[in-house]
Amino acid sequence: xxxxxxxxxxxxxxxxxxxxxxxxxxxxxxxxxxxxxxxxxxxxxxxxxxxxxxxxxxxxxxxxxxxxxxxxxxxxxxxxxxxxxxxxxxxxxxxxxxxxxxxxxxxxxxxxxxxxxxxxxxxxxxxxxxxxxxxxxxxxxxxxxxxxxxxxxxxxxxxxxxxxxxxxxxxxxxxxxxxxxxxxxxxxxxxxxxxxxxxxxxxxxxxxxxxxxxxxxxxxxxxxxxxxxxxxxxxxxxxxxxxxxxxxxxxxxxxxxxxxxxxxxxxxxxxxxxxxxxxxxxxxxxxxxxxxxxxxxxxxxxxxxxxxxxxxxxxxxxxxxxxxxxxxxxxxxxxxxxxxxxxxxxxxxxxxxxxxxxxxxxxxxxxxxxxxxxxxxxxxxxxxxxxxxxxxxxxxxxxxxxxxxxxxxxxxxxxxxxxxxxxxxxxxxxxxxxxxxxxxxxxxxxxxxxxxxxxxxxxx
Amino acid sequence: xxxxxxxxxxxxxxxxxxxxxxxxxxxxxxxxxxxxxxxxxxxxxxxxxxxxxxxxxxxxxxxxxxxxxxxxxxxxxxxxxxxxxxxxxxxxxxxxxxxxxxxxxxxxxxxxxxxxxxxxxxxxxxxxxxxxxxxxxxxxxxxxxxxxxxxxxxxxxxxxxxxxxxxxxxxxxxxxxxxxxxxxxxxxxxxxxxxxxxxxxxxxxxxxxxxxxxxxxxxxxxxxxxxxxxxxxxxxxxxxxxxxxxxxxxxxxxxxxxxxxxxxxxxxxxxxxxxxxxxxxxxxxxxxxxxxxxxxxxxxxxxxxxxxxxxxxxxxxxxxxxxxxxxxxxxxxxxxxxxxxxxxxxxxxxxxxxxxxxxxxxxxxxxxxxxxxxxxxxxxxxxxxxxxxxxxxxxxxxxxxxxxxxxxxxxxxxxxxxxxxxxxxxxxxxxxxxxxxxxxxxxxxxxxx
Numbered sequence: 001x002x003x004x005x006x007x008x009x010x011x012x013x014x015x016x017x018x019x020x021x022x023x024x025x026x027x028x029x030x031x032x033x034x035x036x037x038x039x040x041x042x043x044x045x046x047x048x049x050x051x052x053x054x055x056x057x058x059x060x061x062x063x064x065x066x067x068x069x070x071x072x073x074x075x076x077x078x079x080x081x082x083x084x085x086x087x088x089x090x091x092x093x094x095x096x097x098x099x100x101x102x103x104x105x106x107x108x109x110x111x112x113x114x115x116x117x118x119x120x121x122x123x124x125x126x127x128x129x130x131x132x133x134x135x136x137x138x139x140x141x142x143x144x145x146x147x148x149x150x151x152x153x154x155x156x157x158x159x160x161x162x163x164x165x166x167x168x169x170x171x172x173x174x175x176x177x178x179x180x181x182x183x184x185x186x187x188x189x190x191x192x193x194x195x196x197x198x199x200x201x202x203x204x205x206x207x208x209x210x211x212x213x214x215x216x217x218x219x220x221x222x223x224x225x226x227x228x229x230x231x232x233x234x235x236x237x238x239x240x241x242x243x244x245x246x247x248x249x250x251x252x253x254x255x256x257x258x259x260x261x262x263x264x265x266x267x268x269x270x271x272x273x274x275x276x277x278x279x280x281x282x283x284x285x286x287x288x289x290x291x292x293x294x295x296x297x298x299x300x301x302x303x304x305x306x307x308x309x310x311x312x313x314x315x316x317x318x319x320x321x322x323x324x325x326x327x328x329x330x331x332x333x334x335x336x337x338x339x340x341x342x343x344x345x346x347x348x349x350x351x352x353x354x355x356x357x358x359x360x361x362x363x364x365x366x367x368x369x370x371x372x373x374x375x376x377x378x379x380x381x382x383x384x385x386x387x388x389x390x391x392x393x394x395x396x397x398x399x400x401x402x403x404x405x406x407x408x409x410x411x412x413x414x415x416x417x418x419x420x421x422x423x424x425x426x427x428x429x430x431x432x433x434x435x436x437x438x439x440x441x442x443x444x445x446x447x448x449x450x451x452x453x454x455x456x457x458x459x460x
Numbered sequence: 461x462x463x464x465x466x467x468x469x470x471x472x473x474x475x476x477x478x479x480x481x482x483x484x485x486x487x488x489x490x491x492x493x494x495x496x497x498x499x500x501x502x503x504x505x506x507x508x509x510x511x512x513x514x515x516x517x518x519x520x521x522x523x524x525x526x527x528x529x530x531x532x533x534x535x536x537x538x539x540x541x542x543x544x545x546x547x548x549x550x551x552x553x554x555x556x557x558x559x560x561x562x563x564x565x566x567x568x569x570x571x572x573x574x575x576x577x578x579x580x581x582x583x584x585x586x587x588x589x590x591x592x593x594x595x596x597x598x599x600x601x602x603x604x605x606x607x608x609x610x611x612x613x614x615x616x617x618x619x620x621x622x623x624x625x626x627x628x629x630x631x632x633x634x635x636x637x638x639x640x641x642x643x644x645x646x647x648x649x650x651x652x653x654x655x656x657x658x659x660x661x662x663x664x665x666x667x668x669x670x671x672x673x674x675x676x677x678x679x680x681x682x683x684x685x686x687x688x689x690x691x692x693x694x695x696x697x698x699x700x701x702x703x704x705x706x707x708x709x710x711x712x713x714x715x716x717x718x719x720x721x722x723x724x725x726x727x728x729x730x731x732x733x734x735x736x737x738x739x740x741x742x743x744x745x746x747x748x749x750x751x752x753x754x755x756x757x758x759x760x761x762x763x764x765x766x767x768x769x770x771x772x773x774x775x776x777x778x779x780x781x782x783x784x785x786x787x788x789x790x791x792x793x794x795x796x797x798x799x800x801x802x803x804x805x806x807x808x809x810x811x812x813x814x815x816x817x818x819x820x821x822x823x824x825x826x827x828x829x830x831x832x833x834x835x836x837x838x839x840x841x842x843x844x845x846x847x848x849x850x851x852x853x854x855x856x857x858x859x860x861x862x863x864x865x866x867x868x869x870x871x872x873x874x875x876x877x878x879x880x881x882x883x884x885x886x887x888x889x890x891x892x893x894x895x896x897x898x899x900x901x902x903x904x905x906x907x908x909x
Contacts (some may be wrong), residue, residue, distance in 0.1 A: 192647025239639030285736030
């Protein structure tokens with residue numbers, strides 16, 4: 001099918017105003033939060049599942065690739081239309097269809113923004129647990145596709161633990177409901193493999209998610225350390241003492257400085273590391289727990305543990321953490337954000353190695369971590385116009401991933417493989433394992449219509 | 461053939477089941493040609509490589525507690541018994557992970573973890589407490605009352621080593637809670653009844669043992685009041701670990717003495733965690749439940765509490781001993797429909813005058829109906845009608861029903877999993893890609909896959 005025919009057919013399905021082809025549009029939809037970019041041939045903005053199904057049938061018959069896109073916050077190149085074709089943008093499928101308190105479920109369209117759902121649930125005293133830092137803009141189906149995490153994963157799990165059902169469009173255009181408001185349906189766990197599949201298995205149009213009651217009490221602490229090691233050891237010691245807080249977030253000196261310059265969250269500029277520790281749940285006993293955490297921090301040479309005394313103070317501490325990447329991004333034109341995860345106990349050693357890698361390649365690296373999960377984000381700051389620096393960044397990035405894998409960890413905790421880490425997949429998986437992943441892909445999308453060139457390296 | 465298999469596992473680790481007087485290895489009346497006891501994952505791999513070349517089917521087997529589940533297999537050639545895959549491979553309690561081989565009984569893992577450092581556990585409490593193995597629990601996605609707080613196998617498994625039907629070994633996941641490197645392949649093996657691969661080893665997420673556990677038990681005159689109390693608890697700030705509703709028949713079978721005998725329905729709410737939080741919540745739930753006018757209320761802790769929960773967990777195995785012809789159904793519905801299913805089953809069985817053990821995870825939408833028959837006067841035709849009626853009613857509630865235990869005669873007439881859904885073609889695609897010759901547990905899972 002030639003370009004003009006394709007666009008004409010899409011226009012028939014969607015109306016002219018929902019088919020974008022201008023040069024500016026193509027450029028805007030050609031990049032995401034990663035270092036990659038590639039231009040689509042056309043962007044479509046469907047309003048209904050039926051339209052998505054019609055678009056997919058059409059493209060599939062003609063062998064045109066399709067990339068589903070939410071808000072494009074992806075950090076691994078997952079939303080880049082690597083092989084051109086159609087980008088389906090879900091901004092117009094953004095309705096919260098149902099809030100069902102007695103079944104503890106919400107039903108949403110793919111393009112609902114995470115924070116919009118949270119705001120809609122709030123008056124009922126409920127929330128959706130996954131809280132990626134991008135939640136102000138990222139969409140629910142994007143969260144599903146990446147199996148998004150967030151600070152509160154430590155206690156509440158990641159997106160896959162909170163999605164119960166989905167309506168998906170298969171490559172032949174068929175609309176299929178999987179899962180539902182109940183759990184334990186008799187079948188293979190198709191939803192389980194769909195979550196985190198980066199848009200390569202099916203296109204999600206609706207989701208059924210678990211919603212949970214807001215905790216009666218939340219206490220947030222800022223622990224200030226004079227060494228990165230002290231903060232790392234405190235994290236291990238808290239978990240080792242049998243305490244699982246709602247969050248255990250850590251930021252190093254570079255990140256603290258960047259945040260204070262732009263957000264003023266109240267982190268001390270002369271600290272080597274800070275921890276944000278949050279407890280939530282039943283208020284009884286929380287005081288004793290807080291005291292134990294403080295003692296553990298003291299044993300690990302904390303300078304000070306401050307407790308947020310109001311909701312405004314809590315919000316301020318979180319504003320800093322959630323704005324960490326944005327603040328870092330202001331320092332240099334470009335950044336490479338890594339997302340390795342290692343067993344918690346290996347964290348102090350791995351952090352040390354990351355600092356060494358930074359020195360070796362003469363790069364500025366800011367590190368913020370979901371420390372309680374062993375998931376850390378070394379952010380390498382650079383200027384892509386400097387060819388030599390760019391090369392060193394990529395080498396350092398790969399070396400950091402190798403360190404993670406050696407420590408018994410993994411390539412990505414929450415950002416996905418996309419394009420960015422596709423070559424490193426063979427560090428972690430044997431050819432046999434990659435072949436099994438291709439079998440899974442083949443069972444859903446044998447002709448590779450959905451998001452081609454992502455997640456699994458090509459068979460060579 | 462015999463020679464090669466014995467070269468793999470050693471002749472002392474093979475058994476000819478036809479010579480076994482107790483028909484120990486019968487599945488719905490079908491007897492395998494041979495039972496193999498591989499000593500490690502490598503041997504399982506060799507058995508599967510060899511068997512796939514010979515097109516011989518494989519039935520994975522742990523302690524056999526759930527071998528009656530599923531449809532009648534279409535072909536039973538070789539049983540791979542995981543009994544000798546009995547190692548706790550690795551415990552990193554400070555990282556909150558433990559890796560164990562498939563043949564280890566969960567009870568043994570829990571005992572080991574309890575003794576490590578400050579004490580840990582895998583937050584799973586499935587039935588068959590003493591016997592159920594890790595592999596069987598995961599393959600059948602078995603769960604118990606505490607799923608309300610901790611979730612099910614899919615929420616607790618971080619990694620897995622599986623042996624594919626062609627004998628190839630795959631390792632998935634790792635030791636971290638967050639892991640999005642590639643597809644989440646572990647999910648394919650949870651609850652898929654060994655039809656895609658044999659589970660060799662599993663890495664679980666651990667939790668520290670709670671400081672304190674307490675349980676409230678209340679007896680109600682009728683189920684409506686009990687379910688209303690649950691609905692109030694679910695919407696309160698309380699964080700129970702388990703919310704169970706059962707009929708009194710369950711406790712009669714278990715031989716528990718309850719003074720509230722004239723009641724009909726029993727509600728149990730468990731709490732665990734930090735001392736202060738448990739004490740405050742048990743006080744609050746007591747006030748709440750008392751306002752729903754129960755017949756009586758008890759508070760349990762210590763040995764009484766352990767006995768109570770273990771009994772409830774193991775009800776089916778205890779019932780099967782006394783009533784071998786029990787027909788068991790497991791229902792999943794949205795949480796708010798749990799009471800409807802409870803009443804549906806009660807009314808259907810009252811009408812037939814049959815004894816029924818009814819239990820439900822009231823906060824999770826799971827109902828177990830065990831029809832206790834000493835002398836089944838009803839023919840399979842009649843049962844077929846009853847089960848179909850129940851299944852239709854449940855489908856209208858956006859749920860599903862699995863017949864977990866029934867005679868082979870009845871199973872011949874009805875798909876125990878129910879009619880496959882619209883996703884069946886995807887399931888078939890997956891099966892065809894991973895097990896093209898249909899050698900693993902053929903016929904037993906959804907749609908006779």
